[in-house]
Amino acid sequence: MTRAEGSGGRAAAAVALAARMGRLESEGAFDVLVKARALEAAGRDVIHLEIGEPDFPTPAFIREAAVRALEEGHTRYGPPAGLPELREAIAESVAARCGVPVHPEEVVVTPGAKPIMFFAALALVEPGREVLYPDPGFPIYRSVAAFAGGRPVPVPLREAQGFAFDLEALDAAVNPRTALLILNSPQNPTGGVLGGEDLKAIAAITGRYGIPILADEIYHRFLYEGEHRSILSLSGLKERVILLDGFSKSYAMTGWRLGYGVMPRPWAEAMAKLMVNSNSCTASFTQRAGCAALTGDQAPVAAMVAAFRRRRDLVVAGLNAIPGVRCLPPRGAFYAFPNVSALGRPAQALADFLLHEVGVALLPGTAFGENGEGYLRLSYAAGEDSLREALRRMRDALAAL
Numbered sequence: 563m564t565r566a567e568g569s570g571g572r573a574a575a576a577v578a579l580a581a582r583m584g585r586l587e588s589e590g591a592f593d594v595l596v597k598a599r600a601l602e603a604a605g606r607d608v609i610h611l612e613i614g615e616p617d618f619p620t621p622a623f624i625r626e627a628a629v630r631a632l633e634e635g636h637t638r639y640g641p642p643a644g645l646p647e648l649r650e651a652i653a654e655s656v657a658a659r660c661g662v663p664v665h666p667e668e669v670v671v672t673p674g675a676k677p678i679m680f681f682a683a684l685a686l687v688e689p690g691r692e693v694l695y696p697d698p699g700f701p702i703y704r705s706v707a708a709f710a711g712g713r714p715v716p717v718p719l720r721e722a723q724g725f726a727f728d729l730e731a732l733d734a735a736v737n738p739r740t741a742l743l744i745l746n747s748p749q750n751p752t753g754g755v756l757g758g759e760d761l762k763a764i765a766a767i768t769g770r771y772g773i774p775i776l777a778d779e780i781y782h783r784f785l786y787e788g789e790h791r792s793i794l795s796l797s798g799l800k801e802r803v804i805l806l807d808g809f810s811k812s813y814a815m816t817g818w819r820l821g822y823g824v825m826p827r828p829w830a831e832a833m834a835k836l837m838v839n840s841n842s843c844t845a846s847f848t849q850r851a852g853c854a855a856l857t858g859d860q861a862p863v864a865a866m867v868a869a870f871r872r873r874r875d876l877v878v879a880g881l882n883a884i885p886g887v888r889c890l891p892p893r894g895a896f897y898a899f900p901n902v903s904a905l906g907r908p909a910q911a912l913a914d915f916l917l918h919e920v921g922v923a924l925l926p927g928t929a930f931g932e933n934g935e936g937y938l939r940l941s942y943a944a945g946e947d948s949l950r951e952a953l954r955r956m957r958d959a960l961a962a963l
Contacts, residue, residue, distance in 0.1 A: 584946035585708035587701055589931030590773045594913070598923040609952040611940045612748060612923040614897065616814040618869075619863040624813060625702075631847035640846045643834040644822070646669025648849045656805060656824050659782075660795040668824055669730045670833045671852075674806035675780055675821030676702060681833040682742065682776045682804050682823070683710035691741035696727065697931035698751055698899075700778070703744045710812070712741060720931045721890065723902060725754030733767050740773050745793060748781040750929045751939040752899045753874075753892020755785065761793045768802075776804045780821075781895040783812040783863055786871050793938075794824070801826050811896075812863055813855045820844065820852050870896045873942040873949060880953035884960055896943050899927065903936035905963060913938060915963075920955040 594612040602608050619625075643649065650701060657664040668688035672678055679702055687693055689711030695703040695810035697716030707714040717732050719725045727745075734744035736743075736920040745764070756764070775793060782790045792802050808821030823833065837843065874892060881889040881900045902912055916922045924941075927934025942949060 563923040579830055582711075585705070585803060586759065587705040587708075588926050589701055594917070594923055594925060597917065601917070601921065608917070608919055608921040608923055609943070609944065609948050610923050611944060611949075611952055613943070614895075614941050615812075615816045615943055616811060616866060616896070617943050617945065618814040618862075618866050620818070621855075621859070623858050624815070624851050624855050627858075628847050628851035630819075631850035636778050636850055638846065640843045640849065642837040642843050643830065644844060645846060645849045645853075648853050648856075649739055652822050652824070654764065655856050656807075659790075660792045661804075662794060662800055664824055665827070667827050668830050670825070670830050670837065671820070671822045671844050671849060672837065673841055673848075674810065674819040675778075675806050675820070675823075677837075677841065677843055678804065678806045678821060678823035678833070679703065679706045679707075679744075679776070679778075681836045682774075682806075683707050683712060684836060685829060685832045686774050687712040687741045690739075691866070692733065692735075692737070692739045693742045693744065694735055694740060696743040696746055696749065698934035698937070699744075699808060699930055700750050701745060701930060703746075704747070705919050707742070707744075713739075714931065715740075715933055719749070719752060719754060724890065724893070725749060725752035725899070726756055726760050727814055728745070729763050729767070732764065736767055736773065738771055740768075740771060741885055742774050742776060743768050744776045744778065746778040748784060748790075748892075748894025750781065750895055751897050751925070751927070751934070751937075753890075753895045753897050755787075755893040756791070756793075758791050761791060761796060763850065765796050765799055766792065767812065772802060774802045774804065775799070776806060778806045780806065780808055780811055782807065784867055784870060784875060784896055785894045786867075786891075787893050802905055809855055813856070814866065815851075817850065819846050820848050870942065873944075873946060874898070876946060877940060877942045877949055877953070880957075881949070884953075886956045886960065897938045899937050900940070901936060902938055905960065907963065909937060912960075916956060916959060920959045922952045922955050922959075 649669040653664040683706045693707035704714040804825040809815040886904040913926040925938030925939040
């Protein structure tokens with residue numbers, strides 16, 4: 563290394579990052595995955611229950627559509643808001659599901675669903691305004707709200723209420739400074755689902771100040787009881803709702819990075835501008851695979867959901883058989899959120915113990931907020947034999963505490 567290179571490196575290291583970087587958080591699942599991979603590299607056997615990723619292959623007809631698109635040369639820039647044919651397919655799908663008219667111009671396609679979270683915060687939240695989000699909840703909600711200069715305000719989800727919003731707490735939290743409410747149903751990490759009456763109450767509470775709602779419905783196909791109800795389906799809500807969805811979970815396309823938002827046209831135009839300034843566009847061949855996913859055979863999705871239902875039942879029964887552990891059956895998504903408070907150990911300590919002592923990688927409830935203390939999150943996106951073995955290891959290890 564030359565003197566100039568060395569001094570340049572020291573100078574770069576001395577430059578402080580912008581303060582806003584301190585407001586960004588990580589995602590616990592990826593942090594635990596890194597630790598688990600390190601243990602595996604050292605020869606340990608680890609069962610992965612930390613990552614929310616379907617363990618099924620992307621259906622063949624979707625993969626074939628992507629290959630066909632590549633062979634046909636669909637590898638160039640596309641429109642920032644998405645290919646017209648995919649925006650139309652999404653509009654038709656959401657309209658049929660929610661029972662409201664949706665126009666392609668109200669759809670923005672993004673590389674994964676997370677950009678919609680970021681764009682919503684950047685487009686709608688002025689510095690110092692409040693963003694209400696579920697706690698326990700997906701940690702990126704809090705992260706993007708803070709990064710945009712907003713003030714994240716947690717709204718508790720209570721086990722006694724089936725992990726639905728505490729409506730009294732929501733009512734007390736809403737005020738003229740509230741810029742955005744984030745919903746997630748079915749919910750990560752709890753598997754809770756908001757029912758029709760909950761959604762009506764939320765609409766009425768937020769309606770006092772016309773508060774925009776970001777409705778994360780990425781798990782809407784993973785429902786084990788009844789039918790999914792979107793807040794977008796309620797009368798008069800369309801002009802202040804952003805529906806967030808994508809292909810990662812329903813079609814086992816996590817690595818493809820394909821998501822979308824449905825929203826009022828002025829907001830869609832703003833988010834298209836954010837796409838221009840960040841990603842330019844979403845990969846065209848991936849979008850053509852998305853068209854195939856929405857318009858093709860849905861039997862693989864139904865088969866995957868049926869498998870997750872069986873796994874849910876296996877995991878819940880196994881957890882409830884462990885002394886000191888109790889677990890509500892999740893109504894949706896593919897996570898169990900057992901209450902382990904009776905074991906008398908902090909959630910983080912229990913998660914670390916299970917990873918290092920018996921090779922079961924899972925997350926502490928506190929990875930999803932302060933109200934997650936006393937809980938663990940397990941993703942049952944793993945084969946039934948692996949789940950049985952994980953439950954056996956957990957039972958034996960926790961009995962020794």
